[in-house]
Structure formats: structure tokens, C-alpha cells
Amino acid sequence: MTASLEQYEQILGKDVIQRLRQLAEPLKGINVVHINSTREGGGVAEILHRLIPLKNELGIQASWEVMTGEDEYYQCTKSMHNALQGDRLDIPERLLKQYESTNQQNYERLRSQLEAADVVFIHDPQPAPLLNLCTERKGKWIWRCHIDASHPYRLVWKYLRPFVQGYDASIWSLPDFAQPMPHPLYIIPPSIDPLSDKNVELEPEMMEKVCHDYNLDPNRPILLQVSRFDRFKDPIGVIQAYRMTKAFGPPVQLVLAGGSATDDPEGEEVLAEVRAAAQNDPDIHILVLPPDAHRTINALQRVSDIVLQKSIKEGFGLTVTEAMWKGKPVIGGDAGGIRLQVINHHTGFLVNTPQGAALRIRYLLKQRHCLNQMGEKARTFVRENFLLTRHLREYLTLMLAVTRETKERIEL
Amino acid sequence: MADLFALKDCALITIATGERVHNLRELRDRLMKTERGIMYYHFWDAILRPRFVDPEYQNDFAAWAYHELHDRRLAEKLAIINPTDYEFMDDLRQKLIDVIEERMDELGFVPVAEVAHPFFFIRSQIVVFDTNIRVSTPEELSESIPRISVSSIFYHFIDSRRRTASGKDDFSEWLLNFGPEGASLAEEIASIDPYFNTLLELRDQLSLVFARHLGKGGAE
Numbered sequence: 001m002t003a004s005l006e007q008y009e010q011i012l013g014k015d016v017i018q019r020l021r022q023l024a025e026p027l028k029g030i031n032v033v034h035i036n037s038t039r040e041g042g043g044v045a046e047i048l049h050r051l052i053p054l055k056n057e058l059g060i061q062a063s064w065e066v067m068t069g070e071d072e073y074y075q076c077t078k079s080m081h082n083a084l085q086g087d088r089l090d091i092p093e094r095l096l097k098q099y100e101s102t103n104q105q106n107y108e109r110l111r112s113q114l115e116a117a118d119v120v121f122i123h124d125p126q127p128a129p130l131l132n133l134c135t136e137r138k139g140k141w142i143w144r145c146h147i148d149a150s151h152p153y154r155l156v157w158k159y160l161r162p163f164v165q166g167y168d169a170s171i172w173s174l175p176d177f178a179q180p181m182p183h184p185l186y187i188i189p190p191s192i193d194p195l196s197d198k199n200v201e202l203e204p205e206m207m208e209k210v211c212h213d214y215n216l217d218p219n220r221p222i223l224l225q226v227s228r229f230d231r232f233k234d235p236i237g238v239i240q241a242y243r244m245t246k247a248f249g250p251p252v253q254l255v256l257a258g259g260s261a262t263d264d265p266e267g268e269e270v271l272a273e274v275r276a277a278a279q280n281d282p283d284i285h286i287l288v289l290p291p292d293a294h295r296t297i298n299a300l301q302r303v304s305d306i307v308l309q310k311s312i313k314e315g316f317g318l319t320v321t322e323a324m325w326k327g328k329p330v331i332g333g334d335a336g337g338i339r340l341q342v343i344n345h346h347t348g349f350l351v352n353t354p355q356g357a358a359l360r361i362r363y364l365l366k367q368r369h370c371l372n373q374m375g376e377k378a379r380t381f382v383r384e385n386f387l388l389t390r391h392l393r394e395y396l397t398l399m400l401a402v403t404r405e406t407k408e409r410i411e412l
Numbered sequence: 413m414a415d416l417f418a419l420k421d422c423a424l425i426t427i428a429t430g431e432r433v434h435n436l437r438e439l440r441d442r443l444m445k446t447e448r449g450i451m452y453y454h455f456w457d458a459i460l461r462p463r464f465v466d467p468e469y470q471n472d473f474a475a476w477a478y479h480e481l482h483d484r485r486l487a488e489k490l491a492i493i494n495p496t497d498y499e500f501m502d503d504l505r506q507k508l509i510d511v512i513e514e515r516m517d518e519l520g521f522v523p524v525a526e527v528a529h530p531f532f533f534i535r536s537q538i539v540v541f542d543t544n545i546r547v548s549t550p551e552e553l554s555e556s557i558p559r560i561s562v563s564s565i566f567y568h569f570i571d572s573r574r575r576t577a578s579g580k581d582d583f584s585e586w587l588l589n590f591g592p593e594g595a596s597l598a599e600e601i602a603s604i605d606p607y608f609n610t611l612l613e614l615r616d617q618l619s620l621v622f623a624r625h626l627g628k629g630g631a632e
Contacts, residue, residue, distance in 0.1 A: 015561050022541050023423055172428065175532040180430035187426040187534070397423040401537045408449050409575075412541040 003050070003195035005057050008389055011194060016389050020058060023396045026412055028059035030118040031139075032399070035110070037067045037077060037126035040291040041259060042228070043190060043318040044123050044146055047391070050193040054392055065110055067127050069102035077126045078266055083156035084125065084149040085232060085313040091156060103129040119399055128163040140402045143167040146190070146315045148336040150176045169402050173316045173337050186398055189340060191391035192321045192382070197294035199325055202302060210299040214285055216253060221365055224255045224304035226297055226322075229270040229288075232313040234333065237354045239277045239284065241310065244358035246283075250365050257287040257300055301326045305371065306364055310357055311335050321386045324348075324378035329371055331360045341386065347378040414589030417553055417582075419545040419560060422567040424457060424536050432530035436481060437522045439473070439531055440512045448501045449535035455495040455504075456570055457536050459611060470607040471495075472531070473508060480525035486515045496573050540567060550590055550597060553583065554622035562611035569614065570606055583618070597625045 009017040032055065036044050048064050055062035067073075076095035083089045107114070107130055114120060114130065118139040122128060124146055131141050143164045149157070149172075157179070164170065164181070171186045172178040178185045192199055211218045223242060227233040235256050242254040256274060258267075271288065278284040289296060301307060307323035309332045316337030320330050324341060330348035332338035342348040349360040364371040404410050429450065433439045454472035469475040469491045478487035489511045498504035516522065525531070543564065547553045568582040578585060584598035600621050606614065 015559070019421060019423075019561055019563070022421065022543065023539070025541075175426075175428040175432075175534055178428040178430055185428040185430055187428055393423055394425055397425040397537075397539050400539050401425060408535075408537055410537065410539045412539065 003053075003193070005054060007195055012387070012389055020389065020393055020396065023393060023400070024055075024058035024060065027396060027399055027403075030060055030399070030403075031116060032060055032062045032119045032121070033110075033113055033117040034062070034064045034121045034123065035067065035127045035130065036064075036123035037069075037074075039066045043316065046193075046196070046198070046318070047190055047388075048123075050196060050388055051392060051395065054388070055395075058396075063113070065113065067102070067106050068109075069106070070098065072098040073102040073126075077124075080125045080156055080160065081147060082232070082266075083153040084145075084147045084160075086151045086153060088153050089156065091159075096159065100129060103127065104133060106130065107133040119403070122167070125160055125163075128160065131166055132163060140168045141166075142186075142398070142402065143170040145170060145172055145177065148173075148177050148313055148315055149179055152179070169398070171398070174340060177315075177336070184402075186401075188391065188394045188398065189337060189386065190316045190318060190321075191386050191388045192318055192325060193388040194325065198298050198322055200298070202295065202299055206295065206299045207303050210296060211303055214255070214287060214300075216255065216285065216303065218303060221250055221252045221305045222255060222303055223252055223306050223308060223361060224257065224300055224323075225308040225310065226257045226301065226319040227309065227311070229258045229267045229274060231270055232311055234310045234312050235270070235274045236277050237312075238308055238310050238357070239274070240354035241308070241357035241361065242284065244354060245361045245365075248358075248362055250362065251283075252361070252365070253283045253285065255285045255287060255300060255304070257285075257289055257297060259289045259291055259293065297322075298326075301328060304328060306331060306361055308357060308361075309333065309338055310351065310354075311338060314338050317341065321382055324375075325382045325386075327375035327379045329364060329374035329378060331357050331364075341381070343381070347374055347381050414548075414586065416546040416548050417586050419543045419547065419556060419564060420540055420567055421543050421561055421564040422538050422540045422571065423563060424538050424566075426453075426457075427535050427537060429533045429535060431533040433533075434527070434530045435522050435524040436477075436483075436486075436512060436516060439476075440509055440516070442533065443505055443509055443512070446505060446533065447535075450533050451495075451501050451505060452574060453534050453536050456574070459566060459570060459606070476525070476531045480529045480531070481523040483515070483519075483523050485518075486511070486523075489515065496579055499579065538571065550587055550594060550622070551626055553586075554619075554626050557615065557622055558619045560615070562615060565611050565615045565618070569604075569618070593625075597622070600625070 005017050034048055038045050052062050052064045072095055076091055076099040079089045079091045114134045115136045120139055120141045121144050123144045167183055169184045169186055170181055171188050173189050175187055225238050245252055274286060278286060301323050307328045307330050309317050309320045311333040314336035320332055320338055320341050323330050324347055330342050331351055332342040334350040334352050342350050344350050351357045400410055433442050469478055469487055474487045474491035477483050477490055493507055495504055547556055572582040573579050580602055584602040587594040587598035604617055
């Protein structure tokens with residue numbers, strides 16, 4: 001179900017929505033296309049599911065297309081994703097050829113739409129070559145990089161750079177992530193939707209059901225990490241932190257809840273490693289959830305005492321935002337966008353090791369008033385900075401900026 | 413008779429320059445060629461950015477000196493620089509450079525930040541749009557203030573300082589058209605320190621000042 005602007009007005013106030021309408025007024029009728037590589041799974045798809053209908057409601061003709069390809073294409077783009085995050089992965093020539101040919105095929109399929117669009121948003125490396133293929137384009141093309149590319153594996157970046165440097169602008173989640181380019185590097189952190197199934201208020205019965213279904217004891221502390229089974233999310237480190245915590249006495253339970261996105265062929269391998277590390281501990285719950293299990297994740301976040309996101313590399317970390325919105329302090333890896341959200345000692349703790357995570361878990365379980373205070377601060381912080389309406393406002397601002405080509409100040 | 417006051421609003425978007433520095437000398441060197449937009453961003457735009465902790469250091473240079481170079485003395489000297497004291501951005505830039513060079517002379521070495529925490533040079537674009545709200549008297553403005561967005565407050569109270577010849581806020585400039593009463597209100601508004609507040613707090617403060625002077629409207 002998609003939410004309307006009127007529904008956001010009810011929780012965020014009339015003024016917020018009125019401003020969006022005023023800002024969107026000059027953009028009415030323009031044709032905007034977003035392209036990414038998956039319809040379900042992962043933060044990008046989630047954001048697009050919500051942003052597109054809202055843009056349309058504001059009078060923008062927005063559409064969303066998804067790349068289609070064979071397994072080798074996704075293997076290649078997964079490797080690119082990891083390499084942009086710093087993994088030293090040499091991608092075989094065969095996969096790179098598949099990457100380029102898949103883009104060519106998708107270009108043929110989307111050609112008329114791309115040529116006619118006033119603004120095209122290309123998300124991440126998967127569809128990046130479309131720009132150079134679309135020689136008859138008339139609009140502005142923007143590359144949206146959701147990845148922490150602050151220290152990319154240089155060989156892969158060298159390959160990708162010619163595909164992305166010709167864009168009219170690029171968008172990055174943090175200044176740290178941005179690679180120098182011959183075009184403006186816009187900074188737009190992502191957001192969460194307070195009305196989505198993942199974030200709406202739930203009936204208490206839903207929380208009870210989740211505890212029952214997954215055999216969780218609501219009377220004992222629950223630690224949770226929600227993320228794909230991906231080495232950069234360090235699920236093994238989370239299990240180590242859980243064990244170190246338990247060794248000091250607290251009867252904690254750990255939930256590792258994840259799913260697999262259609263563009264992530266590596267997930268199964270990591271999942272097997274995680275299961276092996278759990279060693280059949282009855283208090284470690286490894287949940288492989290379908291991509292549409294949003295309300296289940298919502299409930300898991302709400303029944304948890306502390307949420308972890310112990311990533312070693314992270315794009316932005318929307319699961320952190322979601323947990324904070326539910327009033328939970330987050331113990332997060334000192335990486336990527338987590339740093340922007342987890343304000344040390346205020347909305348949670350930043351940690352660098354499983355030992356650090358265990359220390360902070362023990363502290364918060366012992367100092368319950370701090371846990372609650374941090375949770376409240378976390379919710380306020382998200383409300384002011386990381387909700388979908390702020391994200392939409394920045395997209396509108398960016399579209400106004402790129403279609404007017406003014407340096408610093410644009411007077412409408 | 414004064415013109416109607418046109419209430420406007422704005423949205424800011426941040427642009428990374430892709431440039432970063434890791435130590436104080438690099439910062440000084442980069443500042444020597446820093447353009448106006450970047451200086452403006454690091455002195456003023458922080459007020460519209462996500463933040464949580466109290467804005468102890470009101471410009472990004474001071475905050476970086478404190479948090480990443482761990483140089484409190486330098487942070488204090490940078491934090492006291494008031495950009496509105498400088499009519500020209502070149503003068504403000506030179507002041508920054510002077511403070512940094514003086515500190516480098518004192519230290520005898522170059523403080524370095526951790527690799528993961530460089531200073532990023534950022535600028536912004538501002539989109540200004542009309543709310544279509546017009547007010548004709550100070551009383552009407554007083555009634556509007558508590559209801560306008562914080563970004564509108566930014567535009568009229570902060571951004572105005574770089575786009576008007578006087579370097580003041582739009583409210584007090586306009587109020588000067590309303591005789592001694594208006595001038596008195598303008599004086600008090602102009603004396604509000606825009607630092608150390610969130611924009612929400614700034615709006616409340618403005619509302620209170622209007623209410624106190626005019627006896628109605630004001631803070632809700």
C-alpha cells in the first residue's frame with residue numbers, strides 16, 4: 001500500500017506538506033525516470049516504492065524501471081558493489097562483458113522512455129552504462145550512488161568511472177563517500193517512511209505473535225540485527241558480541257534477521273557461515289525472511305531492547321534509522337552513514353570490535369534509564385532529519401537545481 | 413507606506429567539492445583559494461543541517477579543530493569569529509588564515525586528524541520560493557512568525573545577512589519603515605544572536621520579541 005501526502009500531513013503537520021507542494025510547483029508535468037536493479041529487497045527498492053507515488057502526487061510524471069539480466073550480470077554487479085566498498089575483487093572479463101551487454105539489452109528495451117525523460121535517476125553501478133548508450137537523450141541524467149565508495153578498489157573504480165563521469169550530477173549519501181567527478185556531487189542522505197509497513201505503529205498482538213512465532217521470550221533481553229547476510233554487516237562479529245555479553249550473565253537472546261535480495265548471489269554462502277557460528281545455540285535466532293516481511297521486521301525491532309548494526313562497511317544503514325524511529329538505541333559499527341545517525345552517547349554507541357559491542361550492550365542492559373533516554377533521543381533525531389518528506393524535498397530541490405543550471409541561488 | 417512583506421521560503425541542497433584536508437597546514441592552504449559559497453556553507457548552513465549535540469562550536473572549522481585535531485585553543489579562537497563582522501568574504505577568509513597561522517607558529521608542529529575524519533569542503537545551492545503570504549503591518553508579521561517554517565526563518569534571518577547590503581535580517585530591515593515603534597522592535601530583533609539556537613528556538617525567540625513589543629500574536 002502506498003501512502004498519500006495527506007497521510008503524511010497527519011503525522012508531520014500541514015506545513016511540511018505545503019512546502020513540498022510549493023517546491024514542486026515548477027516541476028509539474030516533467031517526466032522523471034528512476035532505474036535500479038531490483039524491485040524488492042534492499043534499501044534502494046524500499047525508498048523508490050515510496051518516493052515514486054509521492055512525486056506523482058505532486059504532479060511530476062515519475063516512473064520506475066528495473067534492470068533485467070542473467071545470473072552473471074548480478075554476480076558482476078555484486079562484485080562491483082563490494083569492490084566499491086573496498087573489497088579487492090578482480091572481476092573476470094567475462095562478467096564485465098555480461099555487464100555491458102545486459103546494459104545494452106536494457107537500453108534497447110527502455111530507449112524511448114530514456115530519450116524522452118526530462119530527468120533520469122540511475123541508481124548504483126548496475127545501470128550506470130545506460131548514459132553513454134543513450135546518445136539521443138534530452139534530459140538531465142543523475143547518478144545516485146548509495147554505496148560507501150570512499151575507498152573503492154581502484155581497478156574496479158577505474159573501470160566504472162568512464163560510465164559515470166559523464167552524468168550531469170551525482171548524488172552521494174555522505175561527503176565521505178563521494179569520489180571527485182567533473183560534475184556537481186550532491187549530498188542527500190536517504191530516509192525511512194514512517195507510514196510504511198516497516199515503520200507504522202503496530203498492535204500489541206503483532207508483537208506477541210512475533211515472539212510466539214519465533215520462540216522469543218519477551219521477559220528476557222532481546223538483541224537484534226536486521227540486515228542481509230553479508231560479510232560487511234559482520235553477523236559473525238554480532239554473534240561474538242552476544243557470547244561475550246552472555247558470559248557476564250545477562251540472559252540475552254540474539255535475533256539475526258535477514259533476507260536475500262534478488263541481486264545478491266553471495267547471501268547463501270554467508271548465511272551458512274552464520275549458521276555454523278551459531279552452533280545451534282537455542283538463544284540465537286537466525287531468521288531468513290521473505291522480502292515482504294516488513295511488518296515482521298517492524299515487530300522484531302519493537303520487541304527488541306537493543307538494536308545492533310555492527311557493519312564494517314555501510315552505505316547509509318536504513319535499518320539503523322528504522323530502529324531509532326522505534327525508540328531503540330543502536331550499537332553500530334563506526335562506518336559510513338551509521339556515523340551520521342548514531343551519535344555516540346546520545347542515540348547509541350559507535351563500536352569498532354565485537355568487544356566494544358559487548359561492552360555497550362552490557363552497559364545499556366544495566367543502565368535501563370540510559371537505554372530509554374537514548375531511545376527517545378534517537379526517535380526525535382530521526383523525526384527531524386531522516387524521514388521520507390525531507391528526502392523528497394531534497395530530490396525536488398536537486399531537480400530544480402539541475403534543470404536551471406544556476407550556480408548558488410535559484411529564485412523561483 | 414511600506415511595501416508588503418513577502419514571506420519566502422527556501423530549500424538547501426548540499427554539494428561536496430570532493431576536496432578534503434587532513435591537517436592544519438592543508439586547511440590553511442586550501443582556505444587561500446576557497447570560494448565564497450564554501451565559506452558561507454561552513455559558517456552558516458550548519459544551522460539547517462542535521463545535528464544533535466549542542467552547537468558548542470558554531471562554525472565547521474572550529475568544530476573540526478576541536479573534534480578531529482583535538483586542539484581546544486584553536487577551536488575557541490575559530491569559534492569566536494563572527495562572519496557578519498566582515499563585509500567581504502576575502503576579509504573573513506584572511507581572518508581564518510591568520511588565526512590558523514598564529515596557532516601553527518605557537519605549536520611548532522602541524523596537528524593532524526585521523527585518516528577517517530578529514531575536513532570536507534562543501535558548498536550549497538539554495539532554492540528560494542514564494543509562500544504567497546504577504547503582510548502589511550508589524551502586527552500581521554507577528555501573527556505569521558510562529559507559523560512559518562524554520563527554513564523560512566533561515567531565509568529571512570540568516571540568509572539575508574549575505575544577500576542584503578546592510579548584512580542584517582529581513583524582518584528588522586522592513587520594520588524600520590514603521591516609525592520609532594518599528595525601529596525599536598527592529599533594534600531588538602537585530603540584536604538576537606542567531607548562534608547557539610536551533611531554528612525552532614530562533615523562531616520562538618522571534619515570536620516572543622514580537623509579542624512583547626506588540627502585545628499580541630507572538631509565541632504560541
